Amino acid sequence: MTVIKTRINRRSFLKVSSAGSAGLMISFSWLASCTPGTKTLEIPEEWYDLNAYIKIGNNGVVTLFSPNPEIGQNVKTSMPMIIAEELDVDWKQVIVEQATLNTDKFDRQLAGGSQSIRHGWDGLRMAGATARRMLMEAAAKRWQVSVDGLTAEKGIITNPAIGDQLGYGDVALDASNLEVPEEVELKEIKDFQLIGKRVKNVDAKKIVTGQPLFGIDYAGDEATKVAMIVHPPAFGMKLKSMNDDEVKAMPGIHEVVRINTSLEEPQWSDTNAFNELVAVVGTTTWEVMKAKQALQLEWEADGSLENTTDHEFAMKDSMEQMEGHVAREDGDVSKAFAEADEIVERTYTAPFLAHNTMEPMNFYANVSADKAELVGPIQTPENLRESASKLLGIPEANITVDMTRMGGGFGRRLYGHFGLEAAAISQAIQGPVKLVYTREDDMTQGTYRPAYRVTYRAGLDKEKNLVAFEAKGTGIPGSPLFANRFPAGTVDYYKVTNYWVNTNISTGAWRAPRSNFTAGAEQAFLDEVAEAAGKDPIDFRLELFDRAIKNPVGEKNDYDPERYAGVLRAVREQANWGENKPGVYRGVAAYYCHNSYVAQVMDVVKDGDNLPKIQKIWCAVDCGIVVNLEGAINQVEGGMIDGIGHALYSQMTFENGTPQQNNFDGYRLIRNQEAQMDIDVHFVKNDKHPTGLGEPSLPPVIGALANALYQATGRRFYEQPFALEYEKVQMG
Amino acid sequence: MATFTLTVNKKKHTVDVDPDTPILWVLRDHLKLVGTKFGCGKALCGACTIHANGSAIRSCTLPVSAASSLELTTIEGLSEKGDHPVQKAWLEHDVPQCGYCQAGQIMSAASLLASNPSPSDEDIATAMNGNICRCGTYTRINAAIKTAAKNS
Ligand code: FES
Numbered sequence: 001m002t003v004i005k006t007r008i009n010r011r012s013f014l015k016v017s018s019a020g021s022a023g024l025m026i027s028f029s030w031l032a033s034c035t036p037g038t039k040t041l042e043i044p045e046e047w048y049d050l051n052a053y054i055k056i057g058n059n060g061v062v063t064l065f066s067p068n069p070e071i072g073q074n075v076k077t078s079m080p081m082i083i084a085e086e087l088d089v090d091w092k093q094v095i096v097e098q099a100t101l102n103t104d105k106f107d108r109q110l111a112g113g114s115q116s117i118r119h120g121w122d123g124l125r126m127a128g129a130t131a132r133r134m135l136m137e138a139a140a141k142r143w144q145v146s147v148d149g150l151t152a153e154k155g156i157i158t159n160p161a162i163g164d165q166l167g168y169g170d171v172a173l174d175a176s177n178l179e180v181p182e183e184v185e186l187k188e189i190k191d192f193q194l195i196g197k198r199v200k201n202v203d204a205k206k207i208v209t210g211q212p213l214f215g216i217d218y219a220g221d222e223a224t225k226v227a228m229i230v231h232p233p234a235f236g237m238k239l240k241s242m243n244d245d246e247v248k249a250m251p252g253i254h255e256v257v258r259i260n261t262s263l264e265e266p267q268w269s270d271t272n273a274f275n276e277l278v279a280v281v282g283t284t285t286w287e288v289m290k291a292k293q294a295l296q297l298e299w300e301a302d303g304s305l306e307n308t309t310d311h312e313f314a315m316k317d318s319m320e321q322m323e324g325h326v327a328r329e330d331g332d333v334s335k336a337f338a339e340a341d342e343i344v345e346r347t348y349t350a351p352f353l354a355h356n357t358m359e360p361m362n363f364y365a366n367v368s369a370d371k372a373e374l375v376g377p378i379q380t381p382e383n384l385r386e387s388a389s390k391l392l393g394i395p396e397a398n399i400t401v402d403m404t405r406m407g408g409g410f411g412r413r414l415y416g417h418f419g420l421e422a423a424a425i426s427q428a429i430q431g432p433v434k435l436v437y438t439r440e441d442d443m444t445q446g447t448y449r450p451a452y453r454v455t456y457r458a459g460l461d462k463e464k465n466l467v468a469f470e471a472k473g474t475g476i477p478g479s480p481l482f483a484n485r486f487p488a489g490t491v492d493y494y495k496v497t498n499y500w501v502n503t504n505i506s507t508g509a510w511r512a513p514r515s516n517f518t519a520g521a522e523q524a525f526l527d528e529v530a531e532a533a534g535k536d537p538i539d540f541r542l543e544l545f546d547r548a549i550k551n552p553v554g555e556k557n558d559y560d561p562e563r564y565a566g567v568l569r570a571v572r573e574q575a576n577w578g579e580n581k582p583g584v585y586r587g588v589a590a591y592y593c594h595n596s597y598v599a600q601v602m603d604v605v606k607d608g609d610n611l612p613k614i615q616k617i618w619c620a621v622d623c624g625i626v627v628n629l630e631g632a633i634n635q636v637e638g639g640m641i642d643g644i645g646h647a648l649y650s651q652m653t654f655e656n657g658t659p660q661q662n663n664f665d666g667y668r669l670i671r672n673q674e675a676q677m678d679i680d681v682h683f684v685k686n687d688k689h690p691t692g693l694g695e696p697s698l699p700p701v702i703g704a705l706a707n708a709l710y711q712a713t714g715r716r717f718y719e720q721p722f723a724l725e726y727e728k729v730q731m732g
Numbered sequence: 733m734a735t736f737t738l739t740v741n742k743k744k745h746t747v748d749v750d751p752d753t754p755i756l757w758v759l760r761d762h763l764k765l766v767g768t769k770f771g772c773g774k775a776l777c778g779a780c781t782i783h784a785n786g787s788a789i790r791s792c793t794l795p796v797s798a799a800s801s802l803e804l805t806t807i808e809g810l811s812e813k814g815d816h817p818v819q820k821a822w823l824e825h826d827v828p829q830c831g832y833c834q835a836g837q838i839m840s841a842a843s844l845l846a847s848n849p850s851p852s853d854e855d856i857a858t859a860m861n862g863n864i865c866r867c868g869t870y871t872r873i874n875a876a877i878k879t880a881a882k883n884s
């Protein structure tokens with residue numbers, strides 16, 4: 001039995017706050033509460049707060065607050081599952097509500113880096129276990145017996161001595177008045193009843209019936225105006241002059257305002273394309289959209305106007321002509337290459353990518369003289385509150401931020417400028433406003449995934465052993481390489497050098513930052529090295545891991561080689577690697593990022609002169625304990641399809657600073673027809689601390705894809721998007 | 733501005749709007765039926781899919797002036813209790829991730845099954861190709877359509 005202290009952190013989050021937060025929650029409960037499954041629960045007459053995460057009704061119905069923002073990574077189901085497990089309550093009796101931003105009660109209310117589960121695990125278990133203990137103590141008092149003899153299961157407390165039972169609802173009031181115990185016992189992992197099961201998305205019923213849930217669905221009351229922004233057409237431009245006379249006279253248009261969201265000391269999450277914008281405010285979306293088109297705006301250059309073709313040269317030049325920063329060097333690498341019997345050197349590139357969450361950026365703001373109410377889809381609500389406070393000159397204590405379900409995040413909603421813009425517009429017009437981006441607004445002022453370029457070199461000795469490895473990376477801006485990740489630690493002579501190209505195009509985190517490129521490039525390169533060494537690609541990698549297990553090079557190796565090798569062995573078995581199926585071509589890849597290990601085998605088949613078709617993917621994952629098996633599989637599947645789609649089809653290019661793609665005609669995303677494949681996901685079973693799944697399956701699949709395509713076509717793929725590279729080759 | 737009478741989910745509604753207003757915005761802004769989603773505004777993503785006389789159409793490009801004679805159905809009206817075979821299959825397969833594209837996916841799938849009760853993989857791919865899912869739930873969407881076909 002694990003015993004943990006309940007007061008490990010300063011923020012004693014298990015304290016019950018006095019009045020509770022009910023007031024605000026009620027005002028927009030349409031986007032908060034949800035009952036699992038399809039059954040509607042009877043709402044109790046009274047609720048009793050056990051702690052910040054749990055309230056229990058007099059009839060035994062339990063509300064669990066999900067602290068972190070939901071972007072589709074399914075934490076609104078999996079985080080409450082962890083509480084419910086330790087609370088020992090029947091999942092059918094649970095209502096899940098999205099918690100509001102409350103830094104006194106909750107830690108790290110952020111969605112990013114696949115970290116919600118990993119960071120939340122201990123606190124969520126503690127919240128459940130503590131409440132369970134308090135309910136049992138309340139029952140013991142009622143029966144005037146010692147708590148030690150009692151048991152609790154599925155919301156029922158039993159006194160085995162006399163066979164009496166009390167429901168959680170019967171003792172919730174008493175329990176809520178008890179002192180929080182100093183320490184509580186947690187369940188043994190083997191005793192988990194709910195964790196590890198397939199549990200359905202708690203919002204699914206609302207999603208499939210079209211209930212209001214998302215930020216774009218929230219528009220406050222009738223007084224709320226619709227706002228849209230106009231931003232410069234190109235990076236490196238700004239507004240010179242504006243004529244809004246005609247627009248102001250258009251039906252349904254109230255105001256045209258210029259806003260400026262610059263902050264004296266911006267934080268990382270304030271990254272954005274443009275601070276100075278024009279906002280059109282009106283009654284309905286369509287009227288505002290039309291007015292936007294009619295605005296007469298003149299723009300002027302304010303910096304360099306960049307081009308994709310120049311970017312390609314700039315990246316190459318940076319690696320050839322700049323000094324670079326050596327991030328790691330083990331042994332004398334130039335000497336090792338000079339002595340190598342054979343050298344393989346390859347260069348990989350990838351373009352800028354837009355996030356393209358299906359729900360465009362939007363936010364609701366209601367700012368008055370001394371307070372502000374912000375509601376919308378945001379991955380970083382705490383940062384938004386801090387920046388809004390600075391921008392509006394209103395203390396943080398007077399600003400509320402409520403998180404809606406998000407129609408995708410992928411890193412885009414880490415950067416809350418649209419929340420600030422809504423706040424600025426609301427302050428300017430002195431009333432509530434709903435800011436909505438068009439797809440074009442969204443795609444052409446992104447926080448794009450940077451463009452990247454990496455050159456790898458591998459040196460083999462006479463016996464075809466890998467003896468030297470070098471990677472040089474650059475990007476616009478910055479290198480995608482991780483110096484201490486595999487294959488660091490497996491080769492005696494190893495070096496990583498990073499370069500940089502400046503840009504005025506705004507960039508940021510995009511699902512599995514840097515890994516989303518590096519994994520594919522590195523895994524494709526290793527495939528070529530294995531081939532040069534005359535080795536099976538899985539055996540080749542396993543030999544390297546063996547070296548890292550038995551006799552690692554250097555001390556700072558950022559992975560566990562046993563777990564890495566573990567997923568490779570698992571996928572080898574799963575896919576029956578080595579089996580020869582006529583007409584089927586296979587590629588393999590493995591990667592570790594965001595604390596989880598993933599290996600994949602992909603099968604492709606030829607399709608005439610077209611790019612080969614993906615038939616099946618096997619995927620082995622080690623993310624420690626799996627919390628929700630259903631959600632976990634869904635994340636892994638989606639991550640792979642997302643990775644494949646972007647590697648094959650997507651790119652954002654620029655001409656004179658102007659994004660060349662602005663909607664889904666120019667910008668290609670993977671569609672149903674291209675995603676007709678079988679996927680088989682396997683989780684390595686262990687009792688390790690759970691880690692996230694929102695990102696880790698995406699990066700390696702690009703390597704598996706490149707390697708399978710090579711087997712089928714005899715061509716290596718070096719430039720993303722691969723479908724375009726293939727087309728160029730086909731056309732000669 | 734002009735007055736239009738529309739039939740949405742079997743109910744008549746009268747709205748006073750600009751004749752070129754897309755049905756999508758009439759639904760969302762005027763009728764407060766926000767289940768139909770805005771994704772691209774150009775008939776490129778399928779998020780706004782509804783039924784017009786039972787067939788899937790993109791409501792973002794259908795002007796209100798052309799809709800008076802049509803029986804429109806939105807996700808809110810697909811079934812009374814959320815138990816259309818497609819909705820049930822979506823729950824059974826736990827299809828949604830972020831969920832934003834799903835109303836459109838469901839409306840496209842329901843219209844496909846209405847005209848083709850046992851679609852092949854190819855039929856499904858063709859009918860569903862206009863609906864983008866950025867979260868990549870396509871394999872679940874397709875499995876759910878098969879289940880719905882079996883159960884309807
Ligand atoms: S919003 Fe209509 S198809 Fe995208």
Ligand code: FES
Binds near residue numbers: 072832833834864867
């Ligand atoms: S579920 Fe997120 S876009 Fe489809």
